[in-house]
Amino acid sequence: MIEKIEEWVHQVNSSHRDVRRSCSVLADHFNGFYSPNFLKTAFFVVTDEIPKPDFSGLREAGLGDFIDMEVGGITYNDTYYVKKKAANEFRLHFHELVHVLQWRELAPQGFIERYIREIQDFGYDNAPLEKMAYALDGHYQSKGRPFSVEQFVRENL
Numbered sequence: 333m334i335e336k337i338e339e340w341v342h343q344v345n346s347s348h349r350d351v352r353r354s355c356s357v358l359a360d361h362f363n364g365f366y367s368p369n370f371l372k373t374a375f376f377v378v379t380d381e382i383p384k385p386d387f388s389g390l391r392e393a394g395l396g397d398f399i400d401m402e403v404g405g406i407t408y409n410d411t412y413y414v415k416k417k418a419a420n421e422f423r424l425h426f427h428e429l430v431h432v433l434q435w436r437e438l439a440p441q442g443f444i445e446r447y448i449r450e451i452q453d454f455g456y457d458n459a460p461l462e463k464m465a466y467a468l469d470g471h472y473q474s475k476g477r478p479f480s481v482e483q484f485v486r487e488n489l
């Protein structure tokens with residue numbers, strides 16, 4: 333199952349390679365939080381169709397609500413997808429970039445495994461990987477003091 337999702341993620345990102353944009357365009361907004369070097373290696377796609385993996389196995393594993401959940405954005409490895417109407421919300425970009433770092437630190441297989449387990453055990457709202465992303469985007473949104481999110485994620489996973 334994990335491998336199947338990993339393969340699906342790879343396919344989705346490959347098929348959007350031509351339309352993705354580099355997160356370097358966000359460098360000024362996220363100055364002090366995300367380094368220019370990191371932003372160069374992350375990407376986003378603006379779309380009205382947020383891609384979601386919809387395997388029967390995932391629904392059997394209790395992730396049906398998550399698959400059907402209406403979201404403004406979602407991250408798959410180094411690329412996140414945002415809805416057109418939410419594409420100008422910096423807080424959303426900030427949030428998804430936390431997930432890019434989590435994918436990177438845990439490696440795709442590790443992230444997928446852990447994310448699924450957290451949704452099963454805690455539900456979306458209380459999943460630790462989500463709580464971390466929401467806490468950090470909230471700090472950014474409330475004009476909190478800049479600090480390296482890369483370092484924070486590395487030290488707090």
Ligand SMILES: [Zn+2]
Nearest residue numbers: 427431462465
């Ligand atoms: Zn999230």
